[in-house]
Amino acid sequence: MAFLKTTRIAAICISVAAILGSGIAAEPPQSKSEYALKAVFLYNFCRFIEWPKSAFASPTDPIIIAVIGEDSFGHLLEETVHGETLRGRAIQIQRYRNPDSIGHCHLLFIVRSETARMEAILAAVAGKSIVTVGETDAFLDRGGMIALTAERNRVRLHINPSLLQAANLDVSSKLLRVAEVKP
Amino acid sequence: MKFALHDIPIQRKLMTIILLISGAVLLLTCSAFFAYELLTFRQTTVRQLSTLGEVIATNSTAALAFQNQTDAEEILAAVKAERHIVAACLYDDAGDLFAKYPEELPADAFPATPKSDGYQFGRSYLAGFQPVVQDRGRRLGTLYLKSDLGAMYERLRLYGLIIVAVIILSFILAFMLSKMLQQQISEPILALAETAKAISTRGDYSVRATKRGKDELGLLTDAFNQMLTQIHQQDEALRESAEHVRAVLNSAISAVIVMDAEGKITDWNARAEKKFGLTHLKALGREMAEIIIPPRHRETVRCQMERFVATGEGSALNRLIEMSALRQDDSEFPVELSISPIKTGEVVKFCCFITNITERKKGEAALKAKQEAESANKAKSEFLSRMSHELRTPLNAILGFGQLLERQNPTEIQRTRVDHITTAGRHLLKLINEVLDISRIESGTLQLSLEPVSIAEVLKEALGLMRPLATQRQIELSASSCLDATSFVLADRQRLTQVLLNLIGNAVKYTPQGGKATVSCSSCPNDMLRVAIHDTGPGIPADKLTRLFTPFDRLGAEQSSVEGTGLGLALSQRLIEAMSGSVGVESTVGEGSTFWVELPCVAPPLPCASEPGPHTAKPQSTSSAGKRTLLYIEDNLSNLTLVREIFAEQPDIELVSAMQGQFGLDLARKHLPDLILLDVHLPDLPGSEVLTQLRRDETTCDIPVVVISADATARQMELLMAAGAHAYLTKPLDITELSQVVEEAIFKDGTKAKTEEQGEHASILPSSQAQTPVRSKTRRGELGPRDAAAKS
Numbered sequence: 017m018a019f020l021k022t023t024r025i026a027a028i029c030i031s032v033a034a035i036l037g038s039g040i041a042a043e044p045p046q047s048k049s050e051y052a053l054k055a056v057f058l059y060n061f062c063r064f065i066e067w068p069k070s071a072f073a074s075p076t077d078p079i080i081i082a083v084i085g086e087d088s089f090g091h092l093l094e095e096t097v098h099g100e101t102l103r104g105r106a107i108q109i110q111r112y113r114n115p116d117s118i119g120h121c122h123l124l125f126i127v128r129s130e131t132a133r134m135e136a137i138l139a140a141v142a143g144k145s146i147v148t149v150g151e152t153d154a155f156l157d158r159g160g161m162i163a164l165t166a167e168r169n170r171v172r173l174h175i176n177p178s179l180l181q182a183a184n185l186d187v188s189s190k191l192l193r194v195a196e197v198k199p
Numbered sequence: 200m201k202f203a204l205h206d207i208p209i210q211r212k213l214m215t216i217i218l219l220i221s222g223a224v225l226l227l228t229c230s231a232f233f234a235y236e237l238l239t240f241r242q243t244t245v246r247q248l249s250t251l252g253e254v255i256a257t258n259s260t261a262a263l264a265f266q267n268q269t270d271a272e273e274i275l276a277a278v279k280a281e282r283h284i285v286a287a288c289l290y291d292d293a294g295d296l297f298a299k300y301p302e303e304l305p306a307d308a309f310p311a312t313p314k315s316d317g318y319q320f321g322r323s324y325l326a327g328f329q330p331v332v333q334d335r336g337r338r339l340g341t342l343y344l345k346s347d348l349g350a351m352y353e354r355l356r357l358y359g360l361i362i363v364a365v366i367i368l369s370f371i372l373a374f375m376l377s378k379m380l381q382q383q384i385s386e387p388i389l390a391l392a393e394t395a396k397a398i399s400t401r402g403d404y405s406v407r408a409t410k411r412g413k414d415e416l417g418l419l420t421d422a423f424n425q426m427l428t429q430i431h432q433q434d435e436a437l438r439e440s441a442e443h444v445r446a447v448l449n450s451a452i453s454a455v456i457v458m459d460a461e462g463k464i465t466d467w468n469a470r471a472e473k474k475f476g477l478t479h480l481k482a483l484g485r486e487m488a489e490i491i492i493p494p495r496h497r498e499t500v501r502c503q504m505e506r507f508v509a510t511g512e513g514s515a516l517n518r519l520i521e522m523s524a525l526r527q528d529d530s531e532f533p534v535e536l537s538i539s540p541i542k543t544g545e546v547v548k549f550c551c552f553i554t555n556i557t558e559r560k561k562g563e564a565a566l567k568a569k570q571e572a573e574s575a576n577k578a579k580s581e582f583l584s585r586m587s588h589e590l591r592t593p594l595n596a597i598l599g600f601g602q603l604l605e606r607q608n609p610t611e612i613q614r615t616r617v618d619h620i621t622t623a624g625r626h627l628l629k630l631i632n633e634v635l636d637i638s639r640i641e642s643g644t645l646q647l648s649l650e651p652v653s654i655a656e657v658l659k660e661a662l663g664l665m666r667p668l669a670t671q672r673q674i675e676l677s678a679s680s681c682l683d684a685t686s687f688v689l690a691d692r693q694r695l696t697q698v699l700l701n702l703i704g705n706a707v708k709y710t711p712q713g714g715k716a717t718v719s720c721s722s723c724p725n726d727m728l729r730v731a732i733h734d735t736g737p738g739i740p741a742d743k744l745t746r747l748f749t750p751f752d753r754l755g756a757e758q759s760s761v762e763g764t765g766l767g768l769a770l771s772q773r774l775i776e777a778m779s780g781s782v783g784v785e786s787t788v789g790e791g792s793t794f795w796v797e798l799p800c801v802a803p804p805l806p807c808a809s810e811p812g813p814h815t816a817k818p819q820s821t822s823s824a825g826k827r828t829l830l831y832i833e834d835n836l837s838n839l840t841l842v843r844e845i846f847a848e849q850p851d852i853e854l855v856s857a858m859q860g861q862f863g864l865d866l867a868r869k870h871l872p873d874l875i876l877l878d879v880h881l882p883d884l885p886g887s888e889v890l891t892q893l894r895r896d897e898t899t900c901d902i903p904v905v906v907i908s909a910d911a912t913a914r915q916m917e918l919l920m921a922a923g924a925h926a927y928l929t930k931p932l933d934i935t936e937l938s939q940v941v942e943e944a945i946f947k948d949g950t951k952a953k954t955e956e957q958g959e960h961a962s963i964l965p966s967s968q969a970q971t972p973v974r975s976k977t978r979r980g981e982l983g984p985r986d987a988a989a990k991s
Binding site: 053057060063064100102103170171173188190191193194195 | 258260261262264265266267270333334336337
């Protein structure tokens with residue numbers, strides 16, 4: 017069931033991409049299709065990154081994907097991870113309003129709107145094994161780990177592996193292959 | 200295949216078998232190898248391809264997960280190193296083509312959507328789909344790989360070529376090896392076959408096959424040779440047996456013909472060749488019935504044989520059949536033929552034995568003629584015997600009454616006339632007796648009692664009887680020598696006397712007055728004694744000598760004055776021959792004749808004690824002192840009258856007569872006569888029965904019975920003497936003899952001692968044949984010699 021759903025979502029994404037690719041939409045990417053792709057990417061990060069055991073209270077502890085700021089996912093994120101498990105762990109979505117409310121999570125997506133509070137957010141997760149994902153090119157310069165930038169009809173990956181390593185996170189080399197790596 | 204192999208030569212057969220086997224083995228091995236290779240190759244190819252696919256799929260997970268087409272295409276391009284991969288592509292999780300290799304290939308060269316996972320072999324490629332999964336999680340997409348199999352097929356083609364080459368080479372090798380090795384087996388067999396062929400062609404069983412080794416073929420050769428030896432031996436035995444059978448067949452007196460079931464001749468022996476004038480070679484294969492059976496019998500013979508073959512029965516088979524057979528010149532001759540079926544296994548043949556019975560037929564005809572003649576002769580003899588007997592009865596009256604007349608003091612003229620009657624009667628009687636004797640001899644009923652007889656005594660008796668006649672005719676009768684008492688011959692005494700009387704009588708009668716007749720005896724080499732009577736008569740011409748012993752042939756003497764029956768010599772010869780002796784004559788015309796008799800010598804008998812008195816005198820108490828009673832039982836009136844008249848002259852004898860047996864018996868019991876005269880042929884009882892009854896009755900058992908009968912056979916006499924007769928007299932009666940017998944019987948108490956001696960003579964006469972001479976002795980000396988009629 018979950019698989020079917022994923023397939024449907026993927027099909028939507030692909031069709032959107034195909035429309036974009038045909039050059040019909042020269043305007044800024046529709047947030048919905050862009051975010052659908054980003055939701056899948058977030059989920060896929062969980063596949064290619066391994067957290068230390070200390071990040072989980074128990075072997076069945078869910079992987080928690082958290083979003084901070086006013087996001088444009090709507091229900092897309094929930095739909096993407098619904099029913100999925102990775103290495104025996106379920107995936108949960110959490111949303112935070114401000115840096116103070118950031119709790120226990122494993123991946124934190126920082127919405128573009130939170131650029132101003134970036135330092136505070138990053139400071140809040142510093143020292144924890146939390147993958148930080150941003151939306152701007154400058155995110156890595158500001159101390160983020162992975163940036164997802166929308167470039168015409170595509171979403172590009174930028175990654176800073178040293179920060180991930182520093183956060184005691186194991187990144188698959190395959191992920192590094194498909195991303196632009198910042199030293 | 201099996202039938203094709205049957206008829207080809209053994210060499211090719213062996214080679215074919217070897218090549219077929221090696222070919223089959225090679226083909227199977229190579230096919231298995233090829234199949235295994237193909238299977239392994241395919242599995243390996245699939246495994247290699249899926250391994251490659253695994254690598255690509257693993258590498259391309261991130262590219263798919265993060266939609267990085269460039270990266271995916273780079274990853275796919277890495278298969279460039281694998282030359283056989285002609286196409287590869289990735290589909291995303293929605294099934295859309297995401298990346299392809301080689302890039303220049305248009306999208307429609309790939310499957311539009313992924314199909315089920317796994318690899319499939321196409322015509323010249325292997326292609327299939329593989330899932331792209333990261334960490335056993337959600338399927339990220341599908342990998343499609345297409346591998347060209349040209350290389351694989353190239354390699355298999357090479358294998359095929361190698362296999363073909365190996366098979367061809369192996370075949371050549373197998374062919375060469377089999378060609379060499381098959382000789383090991385085929386050569387001895389072929390040699391054996393060649394030998395067998397040579398033997399069967401030439402029929403020479405002495406040839407032997409050469410043995411080449413000790414294997415089964417060597418054993419076969421040995422067995423073959425052994426078989427040849429056995430066949431050779433059996434052949435020899437068979438040939439010998441066949442020759443033996445043929446020799447036996449050919450030595451048969453019968454013609455032996457063997458036929459098959461259709462009647463065709465298969466064997467034809469030497470006698471058949473001779474009998475039917477057809478050689479063995481010409482007869483074989485022809486139908487027996489056609490050759491030797493006359494046309495009128497052919498169908499019968501054929502039918503019989505056909506019927507036997509069909510039903511196993513045949514009435515004319517296994518029997519002797521007399522029929523006519525046909526020679527080659529169409530002449531027929533009588534044969535005795537038998538056809539016997541012979542069965543050897545399932546084959547039926549017929550064996551035909553044919554004997555020529557021409558001679559036998561002739562013999563049978565001759566035998567029949569002889570039997571008829573003999574039976575006619577016997578009838579004649581019986582007729583003569585009966586006639587003689589019947590003639591005696593009237594003669595009895597003639598001679599009896601003649602004698603009575605002589606006794607009644609006739610005048611001189613009467614005496615002469617009576618003399619004529621009695622002489623003629625006696626001559627007739629002699630004639631009848633001799634005829635009777637001849638017929639008895641010829642019919643084989645003559646009975647002789649052979650005993651040692653002193654020749655001297657017999658001659659003396661005969662000479663004594665002949666002397667009066669010799670004196671009357673002035674013939675000098677003498678016995679020259681050897682009349683010694685030790686010469687005995689085996690003979691019937693009375694018959695011998697009769698013969699000697701006949702011969703001496705002839706000598707006296709046929710010798711002119713003043714001549715000589717000499718009797719001499721001599722021993723012959725073969726233990727015979729010869730008595731010869733020599734006379735100085737006219738002699739007998741040589742041409743008549745052979746007829747001398749023929750009955751009734753008097754050699755012309757019928758015209759002479761010498762009387763005779765013409766039977767004397769014939770009878771003498773037969774009598775002497777019946778006594779195992781012989782009679783002969785030597786004669787010179789003008790000088791005289793010598794008749795001789797030869798008889799077998801025997802040792803003299805042991806001297807007997809003096810004969811006991813013939814009678815133990817018993818007092819005749821019943822008879823009166825003076826008169827004696829005589830009972831005569833006789834049915835013939837003339838005989839009765841004669842006897843009555845004979846005894847009428849004697850006053851001391853009273854004759855009582857009965858004409859029937861029973862009445863005679865009654866009279867005998869009533870009168871108890873001193874003597875009974877008994878005729879044998881009586882109307883009511885036979886004489887023998889009367890005699891038996893008389894002897895059985897106590898009152899009459901001592902009365903002497905004298906049998907008087909015309910039946911002069913010795914058997915009859917013996918029978919009655921044994922039954923208790925006192926004497927046996929034959930008709931015609933000699934009155935003197937009768938008187939003597941009667942007197943002797945009645946007055947045996949000694950009152951008439953003089954006649955007793957004479958009576959004894961008569962009473963011991965055992966046979967009628969001897970009557971004549973004995974009677975003549977007792978009565979009248981000249982009667983015997985005169986009666987002993989002979990030839991002139």
